[in-house]
Amino acid sequence: MRVIKSDSSGIYAYQKYFKQIQANGLGLVLWQMTPAGKRQVFQSKLNSFHFESNLLHFELPPGTSVSLELELFVYSDFGPFIFKTNLTDIRDSVLSAAIPGEIKILDNKDDPPEASENVNFGGQLGGMTNRPADRIDKGFMRVKPMIERTSRDQEFLNAEFDSVSLDDEDKLFAEKRESPRARFKVDKFVKVQTLESEVLQILKVFDLSRGGMGFITLEPQLFPKGSKILIVGFEGFNLDDPLIAEVMSQRGVDEHQIEFKIGCKFDQGQD
Numbered sequence: 001m002r003v004i005k006s007d008s009s010g011i012y013a014y015q016k017y018f019k020q021i022q023a024n025g026l027g028l029v030l031w032q033m034t035p036a037g038k039r040q041v042f043q044s045k046l047n048s049f050h051f052e053s054n055l056l057h058f059e060l061p062p063g064t065s066v067s068l069e070l071e072l073f074v075y076s077d078f079g080p081f082i083f084k085t086n087l088t089d090i091r092d093s094v095l096s097a098a099i100p101g102e103i104k105i106l107d108n109k110d111d112p113p114e115a116s117e118n119v120n121f122g123g124q125l126g127g128m129t130n131r132p133a134d135r136i137d138k139g140f141m142r143v144k145p146m147i148e149r150t151s152r153d154q155e156f157l158n159a160e161f162d163s164v165s166l167d168d169e170d171k172l173f174a175e176k177r178e179s180p181r182a183r184f185k186v187d188k189f190v191k192v193q194t195l196e197s198e199v200l201q202i203l204k205v206f207d208l209s210r211g212g213m214g215f216i217t218l219e220p221q222l223f224p225k226g227s228k229i230l231i232v233g234f235e236g237f238n239l240d241d242p243l244i245a246e247v248m249s250q251r252g253v254d255e256h257q258i259e260f261k262i263g264c265k266f267d268q269g270q271d
Contacts, residue, residue, distance in 0.1 A: 220260040
């Protein structure tokens with residue numbers, strides 16, 4: 001992760017990010033944490049930014065509840081990056097907030113990517129697309145072992161499982177696990193759907209094995225322990241038959257409890 005400050009050395013990078021987001025109408029995820037610890041999340045866009053007045057202006061969706069007293073967190077797939085700021089005004093359908101003192105770039109790239117690279121991936125915090133997984137009949141789901149999968153699925157999944165390697169930490173505990181988890185050397189994204197929603201989420205893979213996987217999300221409440229989820233694909237590949245998994249654990253992966261790792265176990269190992 002790389003941090004950009006709003007001083008003279010970082011102001012050019014700020015301008016590049018905000019200009020691309022506004023010009024291309026890119027979606028943002030905004031949220032506030034209530035005193036009770038509840039995360040209030042909503043989608044928005046950047047209407048304008050003014051360095052002279054030190055203000056950002058965001059769209060406020062109808063019916064959305066926000067508070068001037070609470071910090072505002074902002075996440076963008078474009079970068080991806082995250083920052084927190086304070087609201088200064090709420091008027092009509094516009095939120096005004098101070099330009100943040102720093103922006104955290106989550107993937108350590110030296111320069112902002114072009115807008116064309118923003119392909120609805122949720123980065124480390126999780127993104128959503130309204131495209132339904134309409135080929136899945138959730139009422140008649142059946143776990144398929146690897147041997148019963150299509151040759152297309154078998155070839156892809158075996159390549160994914162074999163492409164990861166255990167890091168030093170996992171090697172210490174590998175003998176105690178039925179299927180030791182391993183991490184990709186490069187960022188990978190998984191397509192996840194819950195049984196309660198048609199919304200398809202594209203989330204960053206944390207670790208993977210033939211017995212299960214972990215992924216990163218901004219909204220852990222969507223994945224309660226014991227619930228079932230569908231793994232319908234990875235990045236540009238859609239599985240012919242989804243992997244069915246049970247959520248086994250949740251844990252925060254950063255000091256602010258913004259990102260959460262969801263640990264899942266496949267209903268049947270994919271050996």
